[in-house]
Amino acid sequence: VSVNAPRGFTASGIACGIKHSGNLDLALVATESVQGVPAAAVFTSNRAAAAPVTVSRAHLVSTGGRAAAVVVSSGNANAATGARGVSDAERICELTARSLGVSPREVLICQTGLIGIQLPMERIESGIGALVSARDSGPQLAALAAEAIMTTDTVRKEVVVEGGGFTVGAMAKGAAMLAPNLATMLAVLTTDAECEAGELQVGLARAVETTFNQMTVDGCTSTNDSVVLLASGSSTVRPTPDELAAALERACSQLASMMVADAEGATKVVKVVVRGAASLVDARRAARKVAESMLVKCSLNGEDAYWGRVLSELGSSGAEFVMDRVSVSYGGIPVCRGGTAVPGHDVDEVRAHMSRSEVEITCDLGLGEFSAEVLSCDLGHGYIDENRTTS
Amino acid sequence: VSVNAPRGFTASGIACGIKHSGNLDLALVATESVQGVPAAAVFTSNRAAAAPVTVSRAHLVSTGGRAAAVVVSSGNANAATGARGVSDAERICELTARSLGVSPREVLICQTGLIGIQLPMERIESGIGALVSARDSGPQLAALAAEAIMTTDTVRKEVVVEGGGFTVGAMAKGAAMLAPNLATMLAVLTTDAECEAGELQVGLARAVETTFNQMTVDGCTSTNDSVVLLASGSSTVRPTPDELAAALERACSQLASMMVADAEGATKVVKVVVRGAASLVDARRAARKVAESMLVKCSLNGEDAYWGRVLSELGSSGAEFVMDRVSVSYGGIPVCRGGTAVPGHDVDEVRAHMSRSEVEITCDLGLGEFSAEVLSCDLGHGYIDENRTTS
Numbered sequence: 001v002s003v004n005a006p007r008g009f010t011a012s013g014i015a016c017g018i019k020h021s022g023n024l025d026l027a028l029v030a031t032e033s034v035q036g037v038p039a040a041a042v043f044t045s046n047r048a049a050a051a052p053v054t055v056s057r058a059h060l061v062s063t064g065g066r067a068a069a070v071v072v073s074s075g076n077a078n079a080a081t082g083a084r085g086v087s088d089a090e091r092i093c094e095l096t097a098r099s100l101g102v103s104p105r106e107v108l109i110c111q112t113g114l115i116g117i118q119l120p121m122e123r124i125e126s127g128i129g130a131l132v133s134a135r136d137s138g139p140q141l142a143a144l145a146a147e148a149i150m151t152t153d154t155v156r157k158e159v160v161v162e163g164g165g166f167t168v169g170a171m172a173k174g175a176a177m178l179a180p181n182l183a184t185m186l187a188v189l190t191t192d193a194e195c196e197a198g199e200l201q202v203g204l205a206r207a208v209e210t211t212f213n214q215m216t217v218d219g220c221t222s223t224n225d226s227v228v229l230l231a232s233g234s235s236t237v238r239p240t241p242d243e244l245a246a247a248l249e250r251a252c253s254q255l256a257s258m259m260v261a262d263a264e265g266a267t268k269v270v271k272v273v274v275r276g277a278a279s280l281v282d283a284r285r286a287a288r289k290v291a292e293s294m295l296v297k298c299s300l301n302g303e304d305a306y307w308g309r310v311l312s313e314l315g316s317s318g319a320e321f322v323m324d325r326v327s328v329s330y331g332g333i334p335v336c337r338g339g340t341a342v343p344g345h346d347v348d349e350v351r352a353h354m355s356r357s358e359v360e361i362t363c364d365l366g367l368g369e370f371s372a373e374v375l376s377c378d379l380g381h382g383y384i385d386e387n388r389t390t391s
Numbered sequence: 392v393s394v395n396a397p398r399g400f401t402a403s404g405i406a407c408g409i410k411h412s413g414n415l416d417l418a419l420v421a422t423e424s425v426q427g428v429p430a431a432a433v434f435t436s437n438r439a440a441a442a443p444v445t446v447s448r449a450h451l452v453s454t455g456g457r458a459a460a461v462v463v464s465s466g467n468a469n470a471a472t473g474a475r476g477v478s479d480a481e482r483i484c485e486l487t488a489r490s491l492g493v494s495p496r497e498v499l500i501c502q503t504g505l506i507g508i509q510l511p512m513e514r515i516e517s518g519i520g521a522l523v524s525a526r527d528s529g530p531q532l533a534a535l536a537a538e539a540i541m542t543t544d545t546v547r548k549e550v551v552v553e554g555g556g557f558t559v560g561a562m563a564k565g566a567a568m569l570a571p572n573l574a575t576m577l578a579v580l581t582t583d584a585e586c587e588a589g590e591l592q593v594g595l596a597r598a599v600e601t602t603f604n605q606m607t608v609d610g611c612t613s614t615n616d617s618v619v620l621l622a623s624g625s626s627t628v629r630p631t632p633d634e635l636a637a638a639l640e641r642a643c644s645q646l647a648s649m650m651v652a653d654a655e656g657a658t659k660v661v662k663v664v665v666r667g668a669a670s671l672v673d674a675r676r677a678a679r680k681v682a683e684s685m686l687v688k689c690s691l692n693g694e695d696a697y698w699g700r701v702l703s704e705l706g707s708s709g710a711e712f713v714m715d716r717v718s719v720s721y722g723g724i725p726v727c728r729g730g731t732a733v734p735g736h737d738v739d740e741v742r743a744h745m746s747r748s749e750v751e752i753t754c755d756l757g758l759g760e761f762s763a764e765v766l767s768c769d770l771g772h773g774y775i776d777e778n779r780t781t782s
Contacts, residue, residue, distance in 0.1 A: 048706025048714055048730075080702050082715065082731035115699025116732050218685040220700075221707035294609040294685070294770075295778055302779025308506025309611075311471050315439025316612035323439055324473065339439075340473035341507050381772050387686055388693025 001139040002146055002158030003029045005169035006192035008037075008232025012134035013144030016127025018075035018113070018120055024148035026124065028096070028131050029171075029188050029230070030069035036106040037232050039067035040200035042208045044225035050079030052111040053226060055089040059105045065197025068106040070188050070228050071096045071131075072149045073124065074173065076113040077184065079223040088119045095125060099132035110226045112151055112173060112184040114390055146171040149186055152386055157258040163247035165237035166193035172255040174225075184222040185212060187255055192235035195244060203241060204229045207248035211256045214284070215375040217263045218383070219292040227252075260375045265382020268357045270300055274314075275371040276364040282319035283365075283372035289317035290361065290374075297379035303354040307335045314363055325366030330354065332362070392530040393537055393549030394420045396560035397583035399428075399623030403525035404535030407518025409466035409504070409511055415539035417515065419487070419522050420579050420621070421460035427497040428623050430458035431591035433599045435616035441470030443502040444617060446480040450496045456588025459497040461579050461619050462487045462522075463540045464515065465564065467504040468575065470614040479510045486516060490523035501617045503542055503564060503575040505781055537562040540577055543777055548649045554638035556628035557584035563646040565616075575613040576603060578646055583626035586635060594632060595620045598639035602647045605675070606766040608654045609774070610683040618643075651766045656773020659748045661691055665705075666762040667755040673710035674756075674763035680708035681752065681765075688770035694745040698726045705754055716757030721745065723753070 004011040011029050018025040031037050041060055043053045060067070071092055078085045093107040100107075135141065146156040150173050161168045174185030195203070208227055229248070239247070260269045272291040277283035290296055290313045299306045307328045315321050323339040331353030334342045353359065395402040402420050409416040422428050432451055434444045451458070462483060469476045484498040491498075526532065537547040541564050552559045565576030580595070599618055620639070630638070651660050663682040668674035681687055681704045690697045698719045706712050714730040722744030725733045744750065 044707075046703060046707040047712040048702050048717075077699075080699055080714070080727065080731055082729065085731075115697075115703060116727065220684055220686050220704065223699075223703045223706065293611055294774075295611050298775050298778035299780075301775060304780040306506075306781050308468070308471055308614075311439050312437060312506060312614045313611065315614065316435075316437040321438040323471070326439075336471065336507065338473065340471055340476075379775060381775060383685075384689050384692060384770060384772060384775070387689035389690075389695040390697050 001160055002142045002171045003169045003188055003190045004137045004142045005160040006167040006190045006232060008032045008192050008234035009190045010135040010137050011142045011145040012131055012136065013148030014127055014131050014134060017123035018073055024144060025073055025075045026127050026131050027072040027145040027148035028069060028135055029145060029190060030100060030135055031230065031232055032137060034068060034100050034102055036063065036066035036068045036102065037230055038195055038197040038200055039065055039230045040197055040204045042204055042227045044222055046221045046223050048223050050077050050111060050224045051081055051085035051089040052078055052109040053224060054086055055093065056108040056226065059108055062105050066106060067108050067230055068102040069096060069100055070108045070110065072110045072186060072188065074112050074149050074151050076111065076117055076119050077115045077224050078111045078119050079115040081118055084118060088121055092124060095128045096132065099128055108228055110186045110228065112186055112224050115223060149173040152264055154262055157255055159251050159254045161247050161251045163193060163239055163243055166191055166235040166239060168247045168251045170251045170255060172259065174259045184224045185259065187227045189229040189248065189251060191231045193231055193244060194233035194236055194238045195231045199241060199244065200229050200231055203244040203248050206245040207252045210249060211252035214373060215256050215260055216288060216291045217377060256375060260377050263377040264386040265380045266377035267380055268300060268359055268378050270359045270361060270376050272374045272376060273360065273362040273371065274365065276366045276368060277370040278320040278368040280370045280372065283370040286314050286317040286319040286365065287372045287374040289313045291376035294379060300359060300378035301380045305330045305335060305350045305354050310361060310363060311336060320367055321365060322367065327364045329362045331360050392551055393533045393562045394560045394579055394581045395528045395533045396551040397558040397581045397623060399423045399583055399625035400581045401526040401528050402533045402536040403522055403527065404539030405518055405522050405525060408514035409464055415535060416464055416466045417518050417522050418463040418536040418539035419460060419526055420536060420581060421491060421526055422623055423528060425459060425491050425493055427454065427457035427459045427493065428621055429586055429588040429591055430456055430621045431588055431595045433595055433618045435613055437612045437614050439614050441468050441502060441615040442472055442476035442480040443469055443500040444615060445477055446484065447499040447617065450499055453496050457497060458499050458621055459493040460487060460491055461499045461501065463501045463577060463579065465503050465540050465542050467502065467508055467510050468506045468615050469502045469510050470506040472509055475509060479512055483515060486519045487523065490519055499619055501577045501619065503577055503615050506614060540564040543655055545653055548646055550642050550645045552638050552642045554584065554630055554634055557582055557626040557630060559638045559642045561642045561646060563650065565650045575615045576650065578618045580620040580639065580642060582622045583624065584622055584635060585624035585627055585629045586622045590632060590635060591620050591622055594635040594639050597636040598643045601640060602643035605764060606647050606651055607679060607682045608768060647766060651768050654768040655777040656771045657768035658771055659691060659750055659769050661750045661752060661767050663765045663767060664751065664753040664762065665756065667757045667759060668761040669711040669759040671761045674761040677705050677708040677710040677756065678763045678765040680704045682767035685770060691750060691769035692771045696721045696726060696741045696745050701752060701754060702727065711758055712756065713758065718755045720753045722751050
């Protein structure tokens with residue numbers, strides 16, 4: 001159960017032949033009533049945004065924030081495909097809309113996969129009828145949808161969160177994340193809360209900022225990253241902005257953890273916490289610099305608590321930094337204080353923490369009140385093997 | 392021949408026991424006359440700068456840009472070592488100065504190796520006498536010095552460049568680079584040109600900006616990066632500022648190429664060229680983003696011409712970017728034009744280029760007159776293996 005768990009939604013997933021493997025590659029999330037409902041979205045900041053991003057953005061603007069369905073395909077990003085890519089994405093929305101009986105503008109589209117290759121439109125076109133017919137509110141259909149959006153993911157990513165009287169359901173794919181990542185992060189969220197489009201947009205933006213935007217795998221920003229939210233209103237519950245944002249944030253946070261845990265070639269998740277920063281910008285910048293560091297990530301892969309690299313990344317992050325104020329701990333065990341080694345710290349205890357699948361590095365800059373957390377993972381051979389070739 | 396090739400310099404290198412392997416780890420470059428001469432330096436921008444950086448900076452300020460010698464040690468970075476690290480670095484300068492018969496302020500110090508560990512001062516102190524005694528102007532001694540500054544380097548990095556009547560000699564270590572790198576980049580340059588300290592500083596800064604600062608291996612900035620230049624004046628030739636900068640740039644450029652070629656675990660060097668940018672800042676930012684991309688570097692390792700990743704990095708670099716103006720070529724073969732694939736480009740020819748040890752990716756943003764080049768390398772298992780553990 002995930003995207004069709006909230007009342008008023010259906011889902012489906014099929015294999016239409018975009019992926020040569022024959023795996024599922026086309027998914028649909030649609031309102032049960034087949035009517036436009038309030039919708040919101042957050043898209044990649046990449047200026048090389050893919051055709052589906054362009055099309056979905058335009059649709060949301062033209063409807064003033066309403067959508068009846070989201071169609072998602074995997075295996076081909078439809079990025080760097082020029083005007084043809086845009087008209088192909090429009091065509092997929094049109095055919096889906098016709099099958100459902102709604103306006104094409106009320107269909108959003110998300111795509112993920114290889115860049116620079118035109119879509120196999122014949123296969124997609126011939127699959128849409130079956131995709132729309134198969135849609136259902138049963139949990140098995142949600143699972144098929146969640147599977148159909150996967151690329152290098154090794155597990156489906158689905159969550160359901162209960163708000164006060166309303167439900168949020170969501171599915172995602174991505175072995176990485178929104179602001180940073182090329183493996184593309186896609187998420188489709190649904191809720192039966194009663195909200196206007198503007199409220200959804202604010203709530204979604206808040207949730208994304210503290211979750212998907214505070215993760216990193218490789219520091220690359222995809223051309224296709226998209227997070228879409230539809231609200232059916234079927235619960236007739238109107239959450240406050242804080243209630244809505246909190247429920248969305250819980251859903252996104254769980255998806256974010258799943259994504260980092262499933263990052264390409266990763267063997268462990270690391271939470272980098274920066275405290276005592278002079279500003280929030282500094283805290284986030286410092287945490288991200290440590291979390292993205294190839295050298296820190298290699299140390300994590302080797303389960304080596306080499307805090308010197310952490311210190312060096314903090315110092316080069318651009319955040320305000322005074323060496324003799326800094327302390328670092330691994331799993332709560334202080335290893336560096338006042339900018340130098342903590343003498344006689346328990347090396348075995350640190351080693352035991354480093355061998356866990358979830359590692360925590362906490363840095364205190366000793367300069368102010370601000371803090372930030374970024375989720376990341378280690379860098380192992382698997383990441384390279386996954387990304388060496390596209391074939 | 393390298394640092395003692397210009398008239399008026401001597402060099403030496405010994406093993407004093409900092410490295411457990413017994414390899415050479417202590418080097419000296421000193422003026423033959425044992426007198427202070429005009430000197431200049433460029434140091435890391437990392438705010439977690441190591442003790443030797445603090446000490447060398449202070450010495451150069453207090454002498455107004457004069458130095459008689461540079462002592463370099465490898466195996467321990469003397470970074471994150473607090474007040475004791477600074478007094479240890481001062482002590483090394485003092486002992487070297489006493490042995491040479493100069494003021495301690497006229498001795499500069501560079502160190503590279505592991506962060507967060509106090510120096511084995513007894514071993515270093517007992518080695519300094521032998522280091523100073525061994526100094527000579529013969530090529531073998533320069534080679535020993537160049538070897539003694541190596542850490543993960545697999546080859547010595549030495550160059551000699553002839554200016555108009557003056558010579559520049561240099562040695563460097565670093566499997567990476569100045570602005571970005573943790574494997575620490577150190578370079579000691581000497582010249583027999585007759586220059587004032589201010590002229591040297593300007594010339595050196597110009598040379599560093601277009602060479603060491605336009606390379607990348609892992610995007611990490613070391614706590615210890617240092618480039619030091621001494622001018623004996625023994626040639627009695629006074630180069631113009633342009634002549635001086637050109638000779639320094641040639642020396643630094645050769646060292647930079649050697650460093651990228653010897654980068655940890657790298658199997659090939661890539662030159663990323665960005666043309667047609669709206670500004671110089673944009674050109675450099677875009678080239679660096681492509682050059683530092685983990686995904687692009689993985690593709691290079693797999694010899695896969697996946698230009699979609701290049702486009703995506705350009706789009707997320709922050710540089711002005713208009714998708715349908717962009718073209719990309721590999722080794723001069725256009726693979727993307729107007730933001731989409733060049734139909735029917737010679738895939739075999741591209742594959743042949745990708746299999747070379749030197750690969751070139753050229754991107755034209757189609758927006759302006761500005762261009763930039765960044766040297767980088769691929770990302771392979773070797774980089775991870777080198778950096779997983781410190782032991």
